[in-house]
Amino acid sequence: MVRLQTSNNNLTEERNQLQTTHNNLTKERDQLQTSYNYLTKERDQLQTSYNNLTKERDQLQTSYNKLYEEGDQLQTSYNILTEERDQLQSSYNNLYEERDQLQTSYNLLTKERDQLQTSYNKLYEEKDQLQTSYNYLTKERDQLQTRWEYFRGSFYHYANQFKKYMWIGLTDSQTEGTWKWVDGTLLTKSYWTSGEPNGRTHENCGDIKNYDATNSWNDESCSLSLNWVCEKKLLP
Incomplete structure (x- = not known):
């Protein structure tokens, strides 16, 4: 025990x-x-x-x-x-x-x-x-958006303000009266201002004269210093 x-x-x-x-x-x-x-x-x-x-x-x-x-x-x-x-x-x-x-x-x-x-x-x-x-x-x-505008299937790029004379890339410098775009294609549809083009003083380049009118094109001497506008087609 x-x-x-x-x-x-x-x-x-x-x-x-x-x-x-x-x-x-x-x-x-x-x-x-x-x-x-x-x-x-x-x-x-x-x-x-x-x-x-x-x-x-x-x-x-x-x-x-x-x-x-x-x-x-x-x-x-x-x-x-x-x-x-x-x-x-x-x-x-x-x-x-x-x-x-x-x-x-x-x-x-x-x-x-x-x-x-x-x-x-x-x-x-x-x-x-x-x-x-x-x-x-x-x-x-944003910078690109301020420079390009869309209109009828194309984008347009322009220098400075749009409400000024602008070159549109159109000329008859090769053959008087035969207007072509800068890429060599013939002009088929035009929007000339009444009385234009008149061909005075070797006015062989086309520009926009009246920005707020449908028929606003004008011919000017290619030596002038103007603003310009470019077109880029929208791909299908």
Whole structure:
């Protein structure tokens, strides 16, 4: 009976030591869990900035079996304490392994966070470059839009304001009275102002004289310095 009591006391002390170790490891596990959760939150914040890159990690949760209540008989207590000690030893081993797994996950998450931060910085720089290119193209587009106007299937580009005399790329300098465009095609439809072309003083180039009239063409000397207008056909 004394030996059994001694054994029971020893087992109780051993159980208490294991319980203390178990509690310490549990605390260490919880501290690691806190750090892990903080890194998870930081990772998710970076995840959101980088178009929601990764999903939330599931939180680890482990439950431990409660100790069996001690019985009235020492033999029963001895058997229960023996079984409890074995269970605590198993829990201790599992908790130790879990701590190592958490440490590995913590290290991987830290590395993943750093990689995401690098990718985020690269994307942010690329976004700035794209924004610069976009701003440049927008400015260029706006400039082009101020120089070209659409009318009846063609785009027209003109220098300065439209309400001025402008060369239209029409001439009869090769053969008097035979008007051709600058690309060599013959004039088939004309909009001459009344009395034009009159061919006075070698007026061999055509221009727009009255910008607000349907028949607005006029012939002038090709040596004059006037504004000009270009036409570009819209492809079908």
